[in-house]
Amino acid sequence: METIYKNEILGESGCYNVNFLVHDNKFYVMDNHLCASWCWEQKINPAYQYGIFHIDRHYDLLNNLSDAYLRTNHDRLTGTNFDDLKSLADANGIRYDNYIDTFYRLHPGLLTKAYYCTHHDGSDWRDMSLKSISSDATDVKIYDLVDNFTYWIGEIGIEHWILNIDLDFFFQGQGEEGYYRFLTTHYVKKLCRAIKKVLDKIDVISIALSPEFCNGWGPSFDVLHIFEDELGFKMPFKYSKIEGRDVLV
Numbered sequence: 001m002e003t004i005y006k007n008e009i010l011g012e013s014g015c016y017n018v019n020f021l022v023h024d025n026k027f028y029v030m031d032n033h034l035c036a037s038w039c040w041e042q043k044i045n046p047a048y049q050y051g052i053f054h055i056d057r058h059y060d061l062l063n064n065l066s067d068a069y070l071r072t073n074h075d076r077l078t079g080t081n082f083d084d085l086k087s088l089a090d091a092n093g094i095r096y097d098n099y100i101d102t103f104y105r106l107h108p109g110l111l112t113k114a115y116y117c118t119h120h121d122g123s124d125w126r127d128m129s130l131k132s133i134s135s136d137a138t139d140v141k142i143y144d145l146v147d148n149f150t151y152w153i154g155e156i157g158i159e160h161w162i163l164n165i166d167l168d169f170f171f172q173g174q175g176e177e178g179y180y181r182f183l184t185t186h187y188v189k190k191l192c193r194a195i196k197k198v199l200d201k202i203d204v205i206s207i208a209l210s211p212e213f214c215n216g217w218g219p220s221f222d223v224l225h226i227f228e229d230e231l232g233f234k235m236p237f238k239y240s241k242i243e244g245r246d247v248l249v
Contacts, residue, residue: 001233001234002236003020003022003236004023004082005020005082005086006019007248009247010246010248012212013031013210014032014096014212015034015096016034016089016092016096017032017089018035018089020248021082023042024233024234025233026043026202026204026205027205027233028205028206029207029209030206030207030209032166032208032210033096033097033166033206035082036099036206036208038077039204040103040204040206041077041078041079042080044107044160044162044203045203046110048110048159049112050111050113050162051111051153051158051160051161051162052113052115052164053114053117053152053153053164054100054118055118055164055165055166056117056118056166056208057118057121057166057169057171058118058119058122059122059128060096060099060100060122060166061097061100061122061124061125061129062122062123063098063128064098065093065102067105069093073088074106076088077094077102078106100164101128101129104129111133114134115138115140116139117139117141117145117169119169119172120139140152146187146190146194149198153201154197160201160203161198161201161203162202162203162204162206163202163204165206165207166207166213167207167208167214168208168210170183170187170188170214171215171219178215179213179219181223188226188227189230192226192230199231207227216246217239218241
């Protein structure tokens with residue numbers, strides 16, 4: 001697996017921050033989804049039409065960037081240089097919840113189907129740019145996901161998919177009590193095995209850890225290890241807590 005970017009000492013994974021990004025074939029793993037649209041750019045073929053399947057606690061459908069911003073930064077958003085994308089995040093432009101709208105507007109007509117399996121946090125598709133490609137099957141129930149994922153990806157006639165997963169999907173709770181994982185290891189494994197059955201139809205998979213919504217780096221890496229084991233990729237480094245600091249070694 002290739003390391004594209006890495007901080008050895010993990011800091012806050014806020015809406016504009018990047019701590020790491022790694023790549024293995026069609027898998028991209030990052031601390032949050034800020035980088036996701038850049039990863040998709042590396043794998044899509046603009047001649048194809050795509051479906052997007054978004055599995056996340058949040059909708060991530062903020063549409064706060066102007067058309068002028070997208071025109072001015074088009075090459076940095078769609079290019080191969082990751083530093084260009086990171087510079088836009090550092091300047092408080094691209095962030096962890098506006099990347100889907102950004103990608104869709106940069107590629108009109110590319111996305112033809114959108115599924116969301118979320119906790120209904122944040123602004124949803126009904127008033128956003130992806131409204132035009134959404135349908136009655138858009139909002140997937142958590143309890144329907146693992147049993148129907150293979151059908152939705154494999155049987156509806158779309159040959160190319162973007163799969164976007166945030167590990168905060170598996171966690172619940174907030175406030176002083178923190179977050180806890182409420183979906184079992186069995187559920188996570190069943191989802192991974194469903195993904196594996198239709199992997200040939202998925203062109204790119206972006207996986208975010210979102211530690212602030214998973215009660216810290218440790219619990220989010222614990223779920224990531226299940227994905228690694230089930231889907232056959234391995235991180236090029238390990239997470240550890242040393243003298244109170246979160247580090248990648």
